[in-house]
Each structure stands twice: as C-alpha cells, then as structure tokens.
Amino acid sequence: MNISVLFAALGGAILVWLFLLQRLKTKPWLEQGVIEEGGAVNAAPQRVGLWVFLAVVTSLFGLFAIVYNMRSQFPDWRPMPDPGLLWVNTGLLILASVALQRARTAVAREDLDGLKPNLMAAGILTFAFLGGQLLVWRQLISGGYYLATNPADAFFYILTALHGLHLAGGLWFWARASNTVWKGLESRPVTEVAGVRLSVTLCSVYWHYLLLVWLILFGLLLST
Amino acid sequence: MAYVAIADRDHHLHDPDTFITKYIWSQDHKVIAIQYAITAIFVGVVALVLSLLFRLQLGFPDTFNLVDPNQYYQYVTMHGMIMVIYLLTALFLGGFGNYLIPLMCGARDMVFPYMNMLSFWVYLLSVIVLLGSFFVPGGPTGAGWTLYPPQAISEGTPGIGGGIVLMLVSLAIFIVAFTMGGLNYVTTVLQARTRGMTLMRMPLAVWGIFVATILGLLAFPALLVAAVMMTLDRVVGTSFFMPEMLSLGRELDYGGGSPILFQHLFWFFGHPEVYIVALPAFGIVSDVLSVHARKNIFGYxxxxxxxxxxxALSFVVWAHHMYVSGMNPYFGFFFATTTLIIAVPTALKVYNWILTLWRGDIHLRVPMLFAIGFIFTFIHGGLTGLFLGNVTVDLPLSDTYFVVGHFHMVMGVSPVLVVFAAIYHWFPKITGRMFNETLGKVHFWLTLLGTYSIYLPMHYLGILGVPRRYYAYGDTDFIPASAQTLNSGITIAALIVAAVQIVFFVNVIWSLWRGPKADPNPWRATTLEWLTPDTPPKHGNWGPNLPEVHRWPYDYSVPGEKEDFIPQTEPPHAGVAAGRDHGVHH
Known part of the structure; x- marks a missing residue:
C-alpha cells in the first residue's frame, strides 16, 4: 500500500512539476513590462474549479480504494455476493453518461431539439441508477448483509453511498441547467445561453468521471 | 487571455446594499477573511485557556485541583485539535488566504464568491459542533488530538459518548468548508490574476498560500476517510480499525480491524497538515522580511x-510519526531518509531569509521583529526535527516532552509569530489605522522570551525521559525533583505569555477606534494590496480599472532609482535595466 501511495504522490508531483516547469524557469527580476503569460490555463473558472474538485475527489476515492485493499488482506474478510442488479445499474450509468455526451454535442451545435431529450434522459437514467443502488442495498439487507456484519459489507455501503452522494450533487447542477433549458432559451440573453452550454459540458465531464470511479469501484468489489 | 476575460468581464459584482449582505451574509473576500479570522482567533483563545488549565495542573499538581484526570485529557485533546486545525489552518488559509489572494493578484474578488461565503458559514458550523461537545454528557473526547483507535472509542477514555462523535462530525464539516474555500483559492490564483501578473511575479505569500491549499485539498480527504470509518466503528459497530479486544474483562463485539491503518490515514493527512500551516507562514515571512529590510528577497x-x-515531499514522510508503531526496518529507513531530505529545501529557505537581511536597510518595526523572531524559533524547532527524524534517536525520545517542545517550537510558536507579524504588517491596510508601536514591541519581546522559557526547558525534560500525556508524575526513580521545579517554571512562563496577549488585544481594539489614520502604503511596499485606491479597500478592490503589473514584487533599493521601492504597477523606464544587471541582483 505504501508503495502505491508513493507512486501516486510522485506521479502527482511530477505532473505539477511539468505543468509549472516552463514558467518556473523565468527570471522575473530581469523582465519588465506587461507579460502576456504564454500557456495560461485558458478556460472558464468553473471549468478549472471542476478539475480541481475532481483532483480532490480522486484523492478521496483513491484513499478509500487503498484502504479497501489493505483491509481486505486481513483474515476476517468475508467476500460479499455480487448482486446481479449491479450490472444493470452499471448499464444505466453508462447510458446516462452517453446521453449527457450527446446533450453536450447538441448544445455545442446550438441544437435545442437534440439537447432537451438527451438532457432529460441523462437525468432519468441517473435517478434510475440511484434507485437501483438502493434496491441493491435492500437485497443485501434482506440477505443478512448489514453494515456491521463484515468490513466487506461495510465498505460496500460506504463506497456506494459516497458515490451516490457525489452523483446527487451533480444532479443539483443538472437540475439547474435543465430548469433554464425548459423555461426556453430562445428569449434569453446570450450570456445565459453560454452559461447553459458550460453547465451541460461540465455536467458531462463530471458524469464521465463518476462513471470511471464507479467502474473502478465495481471492479474492486468484484475482485474481492 | 484568461485573466482579461475574467477580470474585465461584465458580471454583476453582487453589490451589497444592506447591513446584512455587507457584514453578515457577505460575499466580499475581505469581509469573509475577517469573519474567518475572528472566529479562528476566538477558538484559539479558548484553546489557550484550556492549555493554562492543564498547565496549572502539571506545574502545581496538588495545589489548584482545577481539573481531574479526565478533564486533563479532554483539555489536552481539544487544545491540540483546535490549535492545529480550527485556529492555524483556518486563520492562514481562510483568513489571510481570503484577504491577500485577490488583493495581491489584482482581482476584484474570489472567482466563486457565493461558495466562499458558504465556506465560512460551514466552518462556523464545524466550530459550533466542536465546542458543542463540551456540553454533551461525558464531555469532549480525551483521546489525544491524534484520536488513535482503539482507545479513542473504548471504555476508559473520556468522551466516548457524544464527545468523540461530535469531534469526528466537526472534522468532516470542517473538511467540507475547507474544500469550498480551497477550490476558490486555487482557481483564483490560476484564473483571476490581473494583466501582467505571471505566476513568477506573485509575491511569495501568495505562493505559500497557493501550494498549502493544494496540499490541504489532497490531504484532508485522508482525514475524512478516517473520520467516516471511525464514526461507523463507534456508532454502528463496524470493525475497520477496531481489533478483537477485551475491555474491563469483557470481550467486545469488534474483531479483526487494524489500528495501524488509522495511523497511516491520520498521518497521511497529518504530516502535510504541518506544511499546510508552515508554507503560508514561509511565504508571509518572506514578504515581511523583504519589505522591512528594503531588499529584494534573496533567491526568489x-x-x-x-x-x-x-x-511534494510532505506527502512521502508521514510514517516518521509512527516509528514506535512498528514497521518494516526498510520503511523506517525510507521515511527517515525522506524526512532528512525535506530539510534541504527548508534549510535553503532559512539561508535565503538570513541572506535577505544581510546588509539590508533593516527597519526594526513590529512586524519585522516578529518575522526575525520566527527565524529563531523556526531554526530551533527545525533542528530538533532532525533529531526526531532519525529512527534510533526517535525511539527513546518518542512520547516525551522533547517531542512536545519540538512541535510547539516549529508549528506552534513559529506560525503564531508569523500570524502576529502578518496582523501588524497588514493592520494599516485592513483597518485604515496604525497600531501602537510601543505596545507592539512589548508584546513581541515578552512573547518571544516567554515562549522560549516555556519550550526550551521541555527539551531538557524530554531528554530526562519525562513522558508526555501524564496527569501527575508522583514519585519515580528517573525524574528528579528538580524536574518538577522546571515544570512549575514552565507553567509560570505560560501564564505570563498568555497575559501578554491581552496587550495585543488591547492594542488592536484601541487602535481600531483611536489609532492614527494610516497612510495607504505605510511601509512603502511594492505589492498590489498597498496600491488600492481606498484604504481599507472598498468592495471590488480597484475602482474602475484593474491594476496592470509591470515587474516582480521585490524591486527594493534598485540602484539608480530615486525611491527605494518601485511598485509592481510602475511601467519600465530607461536607466533601470542597466543598474539591475550588475546591481543588487545575483
């Protein structure tokens, strides 16, 4: 475990280093006048904020994955059954991600007719995924796998809950964007249309990311 | 360019018009900074009073009887946790980070003002939950600030009822607040710098706060993971960390968990946390030294x-806190090595501070005194860190007063001296008034000498082998009677240092009402925050036009110039470039 954390930390450090290296080599005391910084992060602050947030979430889930791995080595670990419903839920989440991606392409083309159904589908599929996860919980509980039964079960509940909470947070932004879209974009000022485009784009990034997290978590659950 | 698009974009600046939107539900980074600072300093004072209570017990064991053994542990725990997280982290990042980042980068505000406001209110909630644990049955947790399981949630430790749960919940809330603030600080530094303000033209204070925030964003999740899992162990009865164990002759339902796992998680957060506090201090002290020595910072x-x-290194040293927990000898070797390697860039910074002072035009004003005091305390605390970083030296010194002396010197006294340096340094800008110089000097000298008389003797006690975390020592063979005399002396010094802080509060409050009006740039500094059209800066900071940056922030005493400082906004002019090539620059 220590080794994997080490590699993660070193990898992160190298990335930061590469990102900053060019600029860190300048000699600011010799340069005067306005410098237009080459290669500055040319993106909306929301986009940068989202990426920074994804780094934080990566740290959170990454640490959970490491701890999961470490704890599962102990002799008291009793592997959990893998409910078949999880495959269905995974499919739903993949479809949600696809729908958002299509919504994103539609909004980039300013194609409102393509945007609405895809945006709606993404939301419904996500809600269905969350509902499906709750169903899995119920199945497990009726099978006698409680939170405190075994660390394997406890990890399953925590990880699915945490992942679901992050999706629910995403749904809040999805709802705000959808609300604006359904009130009708035609009569809106340009800035608001651009805002919706940004929201949909960032939602799709976030959904893809959470899909990736889910696939990794699911793989982790299946492997133990 | 990114910064043009953001800085000059035509967005509504959430203009506050009522008292409530101006001072309570404010989205202005300066107001939020002050809210953060006042809250942090308030809990800091609570933690200070707690330390006096248990110091009275330690110094005079049978005299006062203000605390019983349970309260002793509770107060020690709360003192540590409050000072590290709720005071220092919140004050440096929520307080100074909020105030300085937009002003020093030339932005009108943070990029997500609403989230910034939420950050403070969620932080306040975490403080209320934390202090609430004093009022639940059984009181706050007494597990020690590291909250090690299994003892943190086992019978016999005070506060295993509501106390430990509220502590863990409060930490989780704090992490949410910090994440909201941290996203703002990082994104603002990356995206909202004004025209000409390249990364390598940022003052070191911003650099320190920026990197510390990144550390916090990546390290706090480890604490969150640990807090969530321990809460479940305590409340639901899972066994993440709890091993099979007997408690008071009774077998518990727990089984199979790993307490060491918690220690890894805790210190994977805990060691970067040291630098979350230290890096902003490094940055701020660099700026204060440069301004008051009228010299460019050496080796920017x-x-x-x-x-x-x-x-980066702070993420690969964490297990040096766990040498006595038992580990593969090769791991011990690895972590000892990384720990000693981190001393290299740290020592480099110390040399550069001293070389900045070298042949400088030093003005020993109050902020400068505190900054120089920091260099002393930080060198002392850093050197004892080299002792403790080595496994063989650490083992006998572990859990003694040597460790207490070390970490109070390096991450207690040192950052607090920088906090004072920063408050005195920016007080004229924040309030528009000058503080009283004499009171400030009294405050400095008594604080510096007082803290030395508290913590230097602790190193000696530690080498004697006096263990920490004891309510009373009684009679032992290895602790001589003189050690108790020393302990009483430490307590008296602590009382004096605490009393001296009253001078500081009197100075601040008196100066707020009666202090002479401050010049907009009293220290003749170059950085943007001193160049605002109003002092204190108004909402939006810059009036109609954003400043434009033409040079780095350390143009002090440039040869051939009339003034001994050139503001960052000053366009280039002839004659300077020649001077700087063979002038003060190296």
Whole structure:
C-alpha cells in the first residue's frame, strides 16, 4: 500500500512539476513590462474549479480504494455476493453518461431539439441508477448483509453511498441547467445561453468521471 | 487571455446594499477573511485557556485541583485539535488566504464568491459542533488530538459518548468548508490574476498560500476517510480499525480491524497538515522580511521551487510519526531518509531569509521583529526535527516532552509569530489605522522570551525521559525533583505569555477606534494590496480599472532609482535595466 501511495504522490508531483516547469524557469527580476503569460490555463473558472474538485475527489476515492485493499488482506474478510442488479445499474450509468455526451454535442451545435431529450434522459437514467443502488442495498439487507456484519459489507455501503452522494450533487447542477433549458432559451440573453452550454459540458465531464470511479469501484468489489 | 476575460468581464459584482449582505451574509473576500479570522482567533483563545488549565495542573499538581484526570485529557485533546486545525489552518488559509489572494493578484474578488461565503458559514458550523461537545454528557473526547483507535472509542477514555462523535462530525464539516474555500483559492490564483501578473511575479505569500491549499485539498480527504470509518466503528459497530479486544474483562463485539491503518490515514493527512500551516507562514515571512529590510528577497526562484518541493515531499514522510508503531526496518529507513531530505529545501529557505537581511536597510518595526523572531524559533524547532527524524534517536525520545517542545517550537510558536507579524504588517491596510508601536514591541519581546522559557526547558525534560500525556508524575526513580521545579517554571512562563496577549488585544481594539489614520502604503511596499485606491479597500478592490503589473514584487533599493521601492504597477523606464544587471541582483 505504501508503495502505491508513493507512486501516486510522485506521479502527482511530477505532473505539477511539468505543468509549472516552463514558467518556473523565468527570471522575473530581469523582465519588465506587461507579460502576456504564454500557456495560461485558458478556460472558464468553473471549468478549472471542476478539475480541481475532481483532483480532490480522486484523492478521496483513491484513499478509500487503498484502504479497501489493505483491509481486505486481513483474515476476517468475508467476500460479499455480487448482486446481479449491479450490472444493470452499471448499464444505466453508462447510458446516462452517453446521453449527457450527446446533450453536450447538441448544445455545442446550438441544437435545442437534440439537447432537451438527451438532457432529460441523462437525468432519468441517473435517478434510475440511484434507485437501483438502493434496491441493491435492500437485497443485501434482506440477505443478512448489514453494515456491521463484515468490513466487506461495510465498505460496500460506504463506497456506494459516497458515490451516490457525489452523483446527487451533480444532479443539483443538472437540475439547474435543465430548469433554464425548459423555461426556453430562445428569449434569453446570450450570456445565459453560454452559461447553459458550460453547465451541460461540465455536467458531462463530471458524469464521465463518476462513471470511471464507479467502474473502478465495481471492479474492486468484484475482485474481492 | 484568461485573466482579461475574467477580470474585465461584465458580471454583476453582487453589490451589497444592506447591513446584512455587507457584514453578515457577505460575499466580499475581505469581509469573509475577517469573519474567518475572528472566529479562528476566538477558538484559539479558548484553546489557550484550556492549555493554562492543564498547565496549572502539571506545574502545581496538588495545589489548584482545577481539573481531574479526565478533564486533563479532554483539555489536552481539544487544545491540540483546535490549535492545529480550527485556529492555524483556518486563520492562514481562510483568513489571510481570503484577504491577500485577490488583493495581491489584482482581482476584484474570489472567482466563486457565493461558495466562499458558504465556506465560512460551514466552518462556523464545524466550530459550533466542536465546542458543542463540551456540553454533551461525558464531555469532549480525551483521546489525544491524534484520536488513535482503539482507545479513542473504548471504555476508559473520556468522551466516548457524544464527545468523540461530535469531534469526528466537526472534522468532516470542517473538511467540507475547507474544500469550498480551497477550490476558490486555487482557481483564483490560476484564473483571476490581473494583466501582467505571471505566476513568477506573485509575491511569495501568495505562493505559500497557493501550494498549502493544494496540499490541504489532497490531504484532508485522508482525514475524512478516517473520520467516516471511525464514526461507523463507534456508532454502528463496524470493525475497520477496531481489533478483537477485551475491555474491563469483557470481550467486545469488534474483531479483526487494524489500528495501524488509522495511523497511516491520520498521518497521511497529518504530516502535510504541518506544511499546510508552515508554507503560508514561509511565504508571509518572506514578504515581511523583504519589505522591512528594503531588499529584494534573496533567491526568489529558489524560494518558489522550495515551496513546491516541500509541498511534494510532505506527502512521502508521514510514517516518521509512527516509528514506535512498528514497521518494516526498510520503511523506517525510507521515511527517515525522506524526512532528512525535506530539510534541504527548508534549510535553503532559512539561508535565503538570513541572506535577505544581510546588509539590508533593516527597519526594526513590529512586524519585522516578529518575522526575525520566527527565524529563531523556526531554526530551533527545525533542528530538533532532525533529531526526531532519525529512527534510533526517535525511539527513546518518542512520547516525551522533547517531542512536545519540538512541535510547539516549529508549528506552534513559529506560525503564531508569523500570524502576529502578518496582523501588524497588514493592520494599516485592513483597518485604515496604525497600531501602537510601543505596545507592539512589548508584546513581541515578552512573547518571544516567554515562549522560549516555556519550550526550551521541555527539551531538557524530554531528554530526562519525562513522558508526555501524564496527569501527575508522583514519585519515580528517573525524574528528579528538580524536574518538577522546571515544570512549575514552565507553567509560570505560560501564564505570563498568555497575559501578554491581552496587550495585543488591547492594542488592536484601541487602535481600531483611536489609532492614527494610516497612510495607504505605510511601509512603502511594492505589492498590489498597498496600491488600492481606498484604504481599507472598498468592495471590488480597484475602482474602475484593474491594476496592470509591470515587474516582480521585490524591486527594493534598485540602484539608480530615486525611491527605494518601485511598485509592481510602475511601467519600465530607461536607466533601470542597466543598474539591475550588475546591481543588487545575483
């Protein structure tokens, strides 16, 4: 475990280093006048904020994955059954991600007719995924796998809950964007249309990311 | 360019018009900064009073009887946790980070003002939950600030009822607040700098706060993971950390968990946390030294690199807190090595501070005194860190007063001296008034000498082998009677230092009402925050036009110039470039 954390930390450090290296080599005391910084992060602050947030979430889930791995080595670990419903839920989440991606392409083309159904589908599929996860919980509980039964079960509940909470947070932004879209974009000022485009784009990034997290978590659950 | 698009974009600046939107539900970074600072200092004072209570017990064991053994542990725990997280982290990042980042980068506000406001209110909630644990049955947790399981949630430790749960919940809430603030600080530094303000033209204070925030964003999740899992162990009865164990002759339902796992998680957060507190202090002290020595900071690039390098290394040293927990000898060797390597960039910073002072035109004003005091305390605390970083030296010294002396010197006294330096340094800008110089000097000298008389003797006690975390020592063979005399002396020094802080509060409050009006740039500094059209800066900071940056922030005493400082906004003019090539620059 220590080794994997080490590699993660070193990898992160190298990335930061590469990102900053060019600029860190300048000699600011010799340069005067306005410098237009080459290669500055040319993106909306929301986009940068989202990426920074994804780094934080990566740290959170990454640490959970490491701890999961470490704890599962102990002799008291009793592997959990893998409910078949999880495959269905995974499919739903993949479809949600696809729908958002299509919504994103539609909004980039300013194609409102393509945007609405895809945006709606993404939301419904996500809600269905969350509902499906709750169903899995119920199945497990009726099978006698409680939170405190075994660390394997406890990890399953925590990880699915945490992942679901992050999706629910995403749904809040999805709802705000959808609300604006359904009130009708035609009569809106340009800035608001651009805002919706940004929201949909960032939602799709976030959904893809959470899909990736889910696939990794699911793989982790299946492997133990 | 990114910054043009953001800085000059035509967005509504959430203009506050009522008292409530101006001072309570404010989205202005300066107001939020002050809210953060006042809250943090308030809990800091609570933690200070707690330390006096248990110091009275330690210094005079049978005299006062203010605390019983349970309360002793509770107060020690709360003192540590409050000071590290709720005071220092919140004050440096929520307080100074909020105030300085937009002003020093030339932005009108943070990029997400609403989230910034939420950050403070969620932080306040975490403080209320934390202090609430004093009022639940059984009181706050007494597990020690590291909250090690299994003892943190086992019978016999005070506060295993509501206390420990509220502590863990409060930490989780704090992490949410910090994440909201941290996203703002990082994104603002990356995206909202004004025209000409390149990364390598940022003052080191911003660099320190920026990198510390990144550390916090990546390290706090480890604490969150640990807090969530321990809460479940305590409340639901899972066994993440709890091993099979007997408690008071009774077998518990727990089984199979790993307490060491918690220690890894805790210190994977805990060691970067040291630098979350230290890096902003490094940055701020660099700026204060440069301004008051009227010299450019020595080795600006090296200083930036050192900050980044220290930040990266701080993630690979955590297990040096766990030498006595038992580990593979090769791991001990590895962590000892990384720990000693981190001393290299740190020492580089210390040399550069001293070389900045070398032949400088030093003005010993109050902020400068505190900054120089920091160099002393930090060298002392840092050197004892080299002792403790070595496994063989650490083992006998572990859990003694040597450790207490070390970490109070390096991450208690040192950052607090920088906090004072920063408050005195920016007080004229924040309030528009000058503080009283004499009171400030009294405050400095008594604080510096007082804290030395508290913590230096602790190193000696530690070498004697006096263990920490004891309510009373009684009679032992290895602790001589003189050690108790020393302990009483430490307590008296602590009382004096605490009393001296009243001078500080009197100075601040008196100066707020009666202090002479401050010049907009009393220290003749170059950085943007001193160049605002109003003092204190108004909402939006800059009036109609954003400043435009033409040079780095350390143009002090440039040869051939009339003034001994050139503001960052001053366009280039002839004659300077020649001077700087063979002038003060190296």
């Amino acid at each position: 690039r090296m200083m930036v690199w050192a900050i980044v390098l220290i930040g």
